[in-house]
Amino acid sequence: MNILIAILFYAATAIFVIGLMIKIVEFARTPAPLLIPTTPGPTTASGVVFRMFREVVFFESLFKGSLWIWAFGAMFHFGLALVVVRHLRYFVEPVWTWVAILQPFGMYAGFLMVAGLGGLMARRILVERIRYISTPSDHLMLVLLLLIGLTGLGMKFFMHTDIVAVKAFFIGLMCGDIQPLPVHPGLYIHLLSVAVLMIVFPFSKLLHAPGIFFSPTRNQIDNPREKRHIAPWAAALEAKN
Amino acid sequence: MAGPDIKAPAYRTIPIIPALQPDSMAHLKCYVAKENIQEALGFKGKLSDNWQETHDAVIARMGELLKKYRSLRVFMDSCVHCGSCTDKCHNFIGTGDPKNMPVARQDLLRSVYRRYFTVAGKLFPALVGARDLTREVLDEWYNYFWQCTECRRCSVFCPYGIDTAEITMAARELLDFVGYGQKYSNEIIGKVHKIGNNLGLPGPALLDTLQGLEEDVKDETGFDVRFPLDVYGAEVLFVTPSADFFAEPHIESTIGYGKVFHAAGISWTMSTKASEAGNFGMFIGSYDQLRKVAMRVREAALELGVKRIVVGECGHAWRVAYAFWNTLTGIGAGAKDPFAIELQKQLDHRYKQPTHICEFTWDLIQQGRLKFDKEANDHRIITFHDSCNVARGSRMGDYAGGQFEIPRHVIRAVANNFHDMAPETIGEKTFCCGGGGGVLNDELIELRVKGALPRMEALQRVVDDHGVNFMALICAICKAQFSKVVPYYGFKSGMIGGVHQLVSTAIKLGNEQ
Ligand code: SF4
Ligand code: SF4
Numbered sequence: 001m002n003i004l005i006a007i008l009f010y011a012a013t014a015i016f017v018i019g020l021m022i023k024i025v026e027f028a029r030t031p032a033p034l035l036i037p038t039t040p041g042p043t044t045a046s047g048v049v050f051r052m053f054r055e056v057v058f059f060e061s062l063f064k065g066s067l068w069i070w071a072f073g074a075m076f077h078f079g080l081a082l083v084v085v086r087h088l089r090y091f092v093e094p095v096w097t098w099v100a101i102l103q104p105f106g107m108y109a110g111f112l113m114v115a116g117l118g119g120l121m122a123r124r125i126l127v128e129r130i131r132y133i134s135t136p137s138d139h140l141m142l143v144l145l146l147l148i149g150l151t152g153l154g155m156k157f158f159m160h161t162d163i164v165a166v167k168a169f170f171i172g173l174m175c176g177d178i179q180p181l182p183v184h185p186g187l188y189i190h191l192l193s194v195a196v197l198m199i200v201f202p203f204s205k206l207l208h209a210p211g212i213f214f215s216p217t218r219n220q221i222d223n224p225r226e227k228r229h230i231a232p233w234a235a236a237l238e239a240k241n
Numbered sequence: 242m243a244g245p246d247i248k249a250p251a252y253r254t255i256p257i258i259p260a261l262q263p264d265s266m267a268h269l270k271c272y273v274a275k276e277n278i279q280e281a282l283g284f285k286g287k288l289s290d291n292w293q294e295t296h297d298a299v300i301a302r303m304g305e306l307l308k309k310y311r312s313l314r315v316f317m318d319s320c321v322h323c324g325s326c327t328d329k330c331h332n333f334i335g336t337g338d339p340k341n342m343p344v345a346r347q348d349l350l351r352s353v354y355r356r357y358f359t360v361a362g363k364l365f366p367a368l369v370g371a372r373d374l375t376r377e378v379l380d381e382w383y384n385y386f387w388q389c390t391e392c393r394r395c396s397v398f399c400p401y402g403i404d405t406a407e408i409t410m411a412a413r414e415l416l417d418f419v420g421y422g423q424k425y426s427n428e429i430i431g432k433v434h435k436i437g438n439n440l441g442l443p444g445p446a447l448l449d450t451l452q453g454l455e456e457d458v459k460d461e462t463g464f465d466v467r468f469p470l471d472v473y474g475a476e477v478l479f480v481t482p483s484a485d486f487f488a489e490p491h492i493e494s495t496i497g498y499g500k501v502f503h504a505a506g507i508s509w510t511m512s513t514k515a516s517e518a519g520n521f522g523m524f525i526g527s528y529d530q531l532r533k534v535a536m537r538v539r540e541a542a543l544e545l546g547v548k549r550i551v552v553g554e555c556g557h558a559w560r561v562a563y564a565f566w567n568t569l570t571g572i573g574a575g576a577k578d579p580f581a582i583e584l585q586k587q588l589d590h591r592y593k594q595p596t597h598i599c600e601f602t603w604d605l606i607q608q609g610r611l612k613f614d615k616e617a618n619d620h621r622i623i624t625f626h627d628s629c630n631v632a633r634g635s636r637m638g639d640y641a642g643g644q645f646e647i648p649r650h651v652i653r654a655v656a657n658n659f660h661d662m663a664p665e666t667i668g669e670k671t672f673c674c675g676g677g678g679g680v681l682n683d684e685l686i687e688l689r690v691k692g693a694l695p696r697m698e699a700l701q702r703v704v705d706d707h708g709v710n711f712m713a714l715i716c717a718i719c720k721a722q723f724s725k726v727v728p729y730y731g732f733k734s735g736m737i738g739g740v741h742q743l744v745s746t747a748i749k750l751g752n753e754q
Pocket of ligand 2: 319399
């Protein structure tokens with residue numbers, strides 16, 4: 001079992017990293033022939049960085065669009081970020097101070113994350129418009145994330161597991177030395193769903209994470225009159241006629 | 242056509258989101274372009290009788306577009322079906338048809354993208370909402386991608402900036418490619434190539450019209466306001482949508498432009514070759530057509546030796562001019578390649594190239610070079626509709642948001658009574674008039690009437706609250722669309738007009754103060 005889980009995590013990590021890299025390279029290499037920032041937009045490069053920061057950290061456009069989705073989405077993402085930070089303690093020894101400081105917050109963040117997911121799920125099922133646009137994979141993605149969150153919380157508050165052994169397992173995993181993992185159904189489900197999440201990441205809508213950085217309507221400078229912007233294929237067309 | 246029996250939808254008392262009415266607009270399909278129209282633009286004449294051939298061509302072309310347009314590539318992959326955009330489209334609000342929700346419109350294409358270009362869609366189509374490309378899917382594309390006005394309102398609210406207009410353009414390009422083009426847009430583009438403008442107004446007729454206009458203005462004001470055509474060595478080349486030459490109320494703004502040039506004493510000319518600012522190449526998503534149409538302006542500028550290029554009141558034309566001309570034709574600044582430098586050497590870079598007529602007029606006002614009798618507009622209580630392409634696809638002035646302020650500054654400088662509509666319906670959140678993006682034809686009148694609903698609600702409110710009796714516009718399509726559809730909502734067509742129509746009413750010609 002330990003070996004199986006180890007192999008699973010090696011494979012999941014490889015798929016996650018390589019798949020994501022391929023996608024990022026693909027996004028980056030595809031030219032954007034015309035300037036199409038959604039205006040009013042920033043007229044300088046630093047302005048674009050600031051706009052992107054507001055989008056990535058505060059979900060500015062979503063805030064304009066729908067307070068409910070924004071609130072649940074922010075709860076989930078913010079919660080998830082803290083939870084991920086909290087989990088760093090399983091991968092570094094000694095635990096970095098800032099990670100240690102954030103530990104107690106990470107604990108509550110788990111609830112925040114699950115509550116946000118619950119809200120998003122409720123919307124997906126209850127709001128007619130959103131139900132209409134949802135595919136089975138949209139629902140399953142929420143189920144998967146909920147599974148991760150709930151098993152995680154379960155192990156923290158109800159069915160404890162031997163986290164020292166879990167840590168030994170992951171530290172060992174990182175240097176190719178497979179250690180035994182505690183036998184615990186919650187832990188198995190937790191880890192299995194995390195691996196599934198990593199595997200589907202580069203093939204699913206989770207690509208929104210790298211995607212936003214490449215979105216031309218958000219990452220372009222609004223300066224078409226001041227600077228000529230031309231894609232390589234368009235320049236080639238120009239040279240021809 | 243279906244004119245009289247189309248009914249405007251009722252105003253929503255509280256602006257709640259309509260309940261879904263699946264397929265309520267599935268019947269609406271605009272005319273398909275004939276073979277000769279298609280072929281004149283270098284597209285396939287008509288759909289092949291062999292479906293497999295069409296199928297393969299669409300998929301191959303989609304693969305090419307995915308490599309050419311990062312917008313398409315990133316937007317196809319990034320949507321999380323969050324729903325933020327679902328209630329933002331005027332055409333959804335007006336029709337309730339779920340396929341007019343921006344994300345659902347995108348999914349018409351995305352489902353096919355997933356099936357042929359993603360691992361998940363190849364392996365588990367049902368799970369991720371992927372589907373095979375069939376003839377029915379192609380027809381559905383035609384119907385619903387021609388129910389998008391490419392207004393970009395949805396992109397404002399999407400957390401990843403997904404712009405449905407980009408997807409609509411890609412879909413229309415695919416349709417054109419396999420011989421399934423739209424008659425209205427492609428016919429118009431053909432006219433630009435053949436004659437020089439969307440309306441097919443030949444040079445002599447244009448000259449005639451402009452001379453007639455000079456006489457009218459002379460009769461009315463006593464001043465020799467000129468409307469010059471093809472004058473070599475003029476300082477300004479003025480490019481405006483061809484509707485401005487004779488359509489109502491467009492012509493009133495044209496008179497305004499002439500008066501502004503006259504009062505400021507700036508030499509200007511229009512051009513037969515570039516007698517059209519509109520560029521329907523954008524609507525059909527064809528870079529090639531977009532560029533070919535825009536090139537006429539470059540050629541005219543070079544031939545006439547002008548120092549400045551100014552663009553008249555038109556929304557999509559201004560987006561093309563402002564955001565794309567520099568890329569397509571080198572009208573602008575800051576380039577090092579020989580192609581662009583040729584024209585840029587000739588242009589006067591103390592001015593923005595190109596300049597919007599509102600920027601132009603506002604500059605002159607600030608310099609004190611224009612004088613107005615504001616009271617002349619006192620019979621009007623005015624509101625202003627931000628045209629979508631100006632609002633979300635371009636800019637005026639030096640700062641973000643100038644496109645909202647400058648036209649309003651101009652209005653306030655020439656008139657006393659101005660009231661904005663509700664903030665969630667103007668500025669970057671402005672609602673489309675319902676006629677943009679290549680849907681301004683009779684076949685789609687039902688969509689045009691219904692899609693105008695959110696704008697009409699906002700207008701009704703300022704009419705009730707402030708007695709507004711004039712909606713000022715800076716777009717030829719908005720003017721034509723509103724003139725046609727406001728009667729369905731109980732307003733008079735006469736309340737629609739241009740910003741430079743207001744300028745025209747108030748401007749003092751000659752030197753009397
Ligand atoms: S671009 Fe405008 S018309 Fe098209 S889907 Fe978006 S909001 Fe609707
Ligand atoms: S707002 Fe953007 S991410 Fe959300 S459903 Fe619409 S297109 Fe998709």
